[in-house]
Amino acid sequence: MTRAPLAWSMRIGLCILGAYVALALISLVWTPYDPLSPGVGDSFLPPSVEFPLGTDRLGSDVLSRLMAGTQYNLGIALVAVILALVIGSALGVVAGYYGGATDIAISRSVEIFQAFPGVLFAMLVVKAVGPGVLNIILVLSFIGIPDYARLARAEVQSRRNWPYAEAARMVGNRSWQVAFRHLLPNSMGPLLAFTSINAAFVSLVTASLGFLGLGLNPNTPEWGNMIARGQDGVMTGEWWVSFFPGLAILGMTGAFYLLGDALADLADPRRRR
Amino acid sequence: MIRLILQRLLWALPVALGVVTITFITARLFGGDPTELFAPPEATDELRAQIRERLGLADPMWMQYLRYLADVARFDFGISFSTNQAVSTDLTERLPATLELGLTGLGLGALIGIPLGVFAAVKRERVPDFLVRGFTLAGMALPQFWIGLVLIWIFFVTLGWFPGPVGRLPIEVRPPEPITGFMLIDLALLGDWSSWRLALWQLVLPAVTLAIASMAPIARVTRASMVEALQSDYIRTAVAMGHGERVLWFRYALRNALLPVITLIGVLAGNVFGGAVLLESIFGWPGLGQYALQAIEGSDFAALQGFVIYAALLYVITFLLVDVLYIVIDPRMRHA
Amino acid sequence: MSSPLLEIEGLSGSFRSPNGALTPVLHDVSFAVPRGTVTAIVGETGSGKSLTALSILGIQPPTFQRSAGRILFDGRDLLTLKPEEMRGIRGRRISIVFQDARAALNPVFTVGRQLADVHRLHHGGSASRAMKRTIEALRAVSIPEPERRARQYPHEFSGGMAQRAMIALAALVCEPELLILDEPTTGLDVTIQAAIMELIGDLVRERGLTACLITHDLGVVAETCDRVVVMNAGRVVETGTTEAIFTRPRQDYTRRLLAASQLGETPEMIEA
Numbered sequence A: 001m002t003r004a005p006l007a008w009s010m011r012i013g014l015c016i017l018g019a020y021v022a023l024a025l026i027s028l029v030w031t032p033y034d035p036l037s038p039g040v041g042d043s044f045l046p047p048s049v050e051f052p053l054g055t056d057r058l059g060s061d062v063l064s065r066l067m068a069g070t071q072y073n074l075g076i077a078l079v080a081v082i083l084a085l086v087i088g089s090a091l092g093v094v095a096g097y098y099g100g101a102t103d104i105a106i107s108r109s110v111e112i113f114q115a116f117p118g119v120l121f122a123m124l125v126v127k128a129v130g131p132g133v134l135n136i137i138l139v140l141s142f143i144g145i146p147d148y149a150r151l152a153r154a155e156v157q158s159r160r161n162w163p164y165a166e167a168a169r170m171v172g173n174r175s176w177q178v179a180f181r182h183l184l185p186n187s188m189g190p191l192l193a194f195t196s197i198n199a200a201f202v203s204l205v206t207a208s209l210g211f212l213g214l215g216l217n218p219n220t221p222e223w224g225n226m227i228a229r230g231q232d233g234v235m236t237g238e239w240w241v242s243f244f245p246g247l248a249i250l251g252m253t254g255a256f257y258l259l260g261d262a263l264a265d266l267a268d269p270r271r272r273r
Numbered sequence B: 001m002i003r004l005i006l007q008r009l010l011w012a013l014p015v016a017l018g019v020v021t022i023t024f025i026t027a028r029l030f031g032g033d034p035t036e037l038f039a040p041p042e043a044t045d046e047l048r049a050q051i052r053e054r055l056g057l058a059d060p061m062w063m064q065y066l067r068y069l070a071d072v073a074r075f076d077f078g079i080s081f082s083t084n085q086a087v088s089t090d091l092t093e094r095l096p097a098t099l100e101l102g103l104t105g106l107g108l109g110a111l112i113g114i115p116l117g118v119f120a121a122v123k124r125e126r127v128p129d130f131l132v133r134g135f136t137l138a139g140m141a142l143p144q145f146w147i148g149l150v151l152i153w154i155f156f157v158t159l160g161w162f163p164g165p166v167g168r169l170p171i172e173v174r175p176p177e178p179i180t181g182f183m184l185i186d187l188a189l190l191g192d193w194s195s196w197r198l199a200l201w202q203l204v205l206p207a208v209t210l211a212i213a214s215m216a217p218i219a220r221v222t223r224a225s226m227v228e229a230l231q232s233d234y235i236r237t238a239v240a241m242g243h244g245e246r247v248l249w250f251r252y253a254l255r256n257a258l259l260p261v262i263t264l265i266g267v268l269a270g271n272v273f274g275g276a277v278l279l280e281s282i283f284g285w286p287g288l289g290q291y292a293l294q295a296i297e298g299s300d301f302a303a304l305q306g307f308v309i310y311a312a313l314l315y316v317i318t319f320l321l322v323d324v325l326y327i328v329i330d331p332r333m334r335h336a
Numbered sequence C: 001m002s003s004p005l006l007e008i009e010g011l012s013g014s015f016r017s018p019n020g021a022l023t024p025v026l027h028d029v030s031f032a033v034p035r036g037t038v039t040a041i042v043g044e045t046g047s048g049k050s051l052t053a054l055s056i057l058g059i060q061p062p063t064f065q066r067s068a069g070r071i072l073f074d075g076r077d078l079l080t081l082k083p084e085e086m087r088g089i090r091g092r093r094i095s096i097v098f099q100d101a102r103a104a105l106n107p108v109f110t111v112g113r114q115l116a117d118v119h120r121l122h123h124g125g126s127a128s129r130a131m132k133r134t135i136e137a138l139r140a141v142s143i144p145e146p147e148r149r150a151r152q153y154p155h156e157f158s159g160g161m162a163q164r165a166m167i168a169l170a171a172l173v174c175e176p177e178l179l180i181l182d183e184p185t186t187g188l189d190v191t192i193q194a195a196i197m198e199l200i201g202d203l204v205r206e207r208g209l210t211a212c213l214i215t216h217d218l219g220v221v222a223e224t225c226d227r228v229v230v231m232n233a234g235r236v237v238e239t240g241t242t243e244a245i246f247t248r249p250r251q252d253y254t255r256r257l258l259a260a261s262q263l264g265e266t267p268e269m270i271e272a
Helices: A004-029 A062-098 A100-114 A118-129 A133-159 A163-170 A175-186 A188-211 A223-235 A240-267 B002-030 B045-055 B061-073 B087-122 B127-141 B144-158 B183-190 B193-230 B233-240 B245-273 B277-282 B288-297 B301-329 B331-335 C049-057 C083-089 C111-123 C127-140 C146-150 C159-173 C190-207 C218-224 C242-247 C252-260 C267-271
Strands: C006-016 C022-033 C038-042 C064-073 C094-097 C178-182 C210-215 C227-232 C235-241
Touching: A004 A062, A004 A240, A062 A100, A062 A133, A062 A175, A062 A188, A062 A223, A062 A240, A100 A133, A100 B002, A118 A133, A118 A188, A118 B002, A118 B277, A118 B288, A118 B301, A133 A175, A133 A188, A163 A175, A175 A188, A188 A223, A188 A240, A188 B127, A188 B144, A188 B277, A223 A240, A223 B144, A240 B127, A240 B144, B002 B061, B002 B301, B087 B127, B087 B183, B087 B193, B087 B245, B087 B277, B087 B288, B087 B301, B127 B193, B144 B193, B144 B277, B183 B193, B193 B245, B193 B277, B233 B245, B245 B301, B277 B288, B288 B301, B301 B331, C006 C049, C022 C038, C022 C049, C022 C064, C022 C227, C038 C049, C038 C218, C049 C064, C049 C094, C049 C178, C049 C210, C094 C159, C111 C127, C111 C146, C111 C159, C127 C146, C127 C159, C159 C190, C190 C210, C190 C218, C210 C218, C218 C242, C227 C242, C227 C252, C235 C242, C235 C252
Parallel strands: C022 C235, C038 C210, C038 C227, C094 C178, C178 C210
Antiparallel strands: C006 C022, C006 C064, C227 C235
16 A cells, blocks of 8 residues: 555666657767668668667668657647647536536537547548648547546546635636636546546557558558558568567557556545555 | 346337437537548638538538438448448448457457456466466557567467468568458358468467457456356355265356356447457557457448447347347346 | 463554555454353544454454464464465354345355355365255345345345355354354445344344454444443553443543443533
8 A cells, every 4th residue: 555656667667768858859960871762771680789679671670760769659648638628628517507508418419429439430441631740640549539538527427516605706716717726637548648648549540550551651651651561571570670660559559558657646545555 | 037128128229319419419529521532622601501511511410410310220321431331231241250250359358257266266376377467467468459560470470370460461462352251251151261261370379469458358258247146155065965076066066156257248349349449450450459440440420320329239239139048047137 | 271272462553654654553452252152342433443353253344453463363363374274264164244234245146155154165065065054054144035035146145144144154154163243234324233143143143153243333232232331542441241341431532432332421420
């Protein structure tokens, strides 16, 4: 019953994410080879001193591409979840605070969207609007919005009639001020915890879209793209092209999960293990 | 109990209508112009207009919508451009493949995940707990398709223990005429045991991939809800009355802890039945997911609509089953 | 005279908070429960009386850390027993009735099944025989229609009925040498409280049980108990026969407790 593991998962998660941010920044100015240019080495060279993670079919350096990929995978995940957090919790706060018809409209729409296979919906829309970083971000945040809205709604609803909300109203705050300035901040704990878990989900879906060739231009060094490019290699024994991007995804997604767990524990002391 | 189930069914109707409507809108907005699929590139505007007329695309939107609703109600999703078959036939043909893989994989995942979660909960904050938590974290943080690729690399390419990712049967084996559509059941019914073994072997790697991916969240949720159950008053009573650990864990605590786990398995099942797109594409598995992917890639309008509605329907059915299981497990639900 | 069935000697301990800090909660708690008597442990919430009772069975919260003391049951220190030996004591020789019986019974099994499980655990025999004995036990605690009630779930029981079932479990199905009753009437309606206490009194008298009644309500003590242990803030304040405690309280705290329950002689009356 000590707090140690909680602090540890938070610390490890933050450290790993910090490392990914650093990697993304470094890759902006330096990578061992040009990640986009083919033929910096021979095709399918196994890992060696010269190419630590080997080369792919086109002879590009896997390590360089992996580093550059951090920009895409981390960037897409972060922007998409922040967008979804902002829009989703705004909708949820409105539904939870004002109740009535607004609430019913928002809650019902949320329910309908949840019956959709989310990943499939993403594939469908990305296919329609075309590949591109911005499109992926918009679609992925769109899928997340219902969950944030539901969570924020429940949180705000449970606090709407608490004494401090009453007090804030009595001293003359407008209702939107009570909702957004007093109730929302108190609901941030569970929302942030979910944001972190959602970021893990978003990075997995990003990679999935990339793997299917629906996400970005196939030459983009996004990790899912890279795994797809190495897929044929796996069948002939050139495992490294697909293997290492998977590890990169594991690290980032795992860090988001660890952080989300720690935040959830902080937000709900009863969940303390 | 029957009344409860009927109530849930009624509740599912507006959700289903919403799904159908959104599918319609999405398809019209994003589905591309189906005229292009019929019109040769050099077609004149006049020819295109004729095609649009024939496809009913020239009518006002609300008429298209109503016609579409009527079709959906009759389970008529139109003809797939790519298979030239009724979409509903296509889907019904492919459903058993997805169910066979999904049920095996999820079943395995639950069979391993639940005991693993119980084990972690009773060894809470000790080495086995940390191992299980680390292992399940990795299982959740890895993309399913990557797990599949690694399994193929290890067990097919390197070790050669299992066959390659070519679907439900080796290429040289002729698939039997479907009876139930479930390969293992059909081959058993036909008494073709040598093919049955081949089919089972084909199933192992994709099912294990799904099992690993589903085992991780199942074990985590089981652990969390077991931890809570083990701290409850009724477990304290059972301890005070002298029950042994095994009875406490597996009889008294687990049954209470199972409810959130069942919800989770429902969600996982909904996702798999709604198209394990990547899993099926990696293993060449001819199920709903692969069909959906082909429909997306080929802008197959009708197929896509049909699939999405089918998937949503399976989702609703899955949750209906979850509700029924809830009622079976938790007597308090029977009076809700 | 034989030695007491239960002797607690110098039990001390603290709660450990998540950051490792220790808050002392029990200070040198000592008292004895002679055979064939009903001893009340009386005190306010937080006095450590329930914690002491749970410690006897080794089911105290995991955050409680004992620093000193012995709990002698029939001459053996329970605190030195191995887990399997302790399991042989629980239910079989010492058993307990908890405060909130509806929460203390497992929500997903029928009441009959839970009692029968314990019956088979301690007395063996077939499932049908265990169920028969369970129904007899439910009848003995005046639960109407015990056959039907045995097939019901805890949530279908009222608080009072659930407490009767709990008493049937702890006292009749288990047949213990020592019965601990941890606030058995708290949270029940006043009329139900009286009925439950009457039931406990009857059982104790008829079967000559040795019992330990934990309560904050002195009102229930007078009729049922032979001896009283008064606890406050983790310490034993005063011990004595019920008569002595009610008529000649030596400690100020005991007097205040009596006054608060409007029992015995209030300080004002003494002064007057």
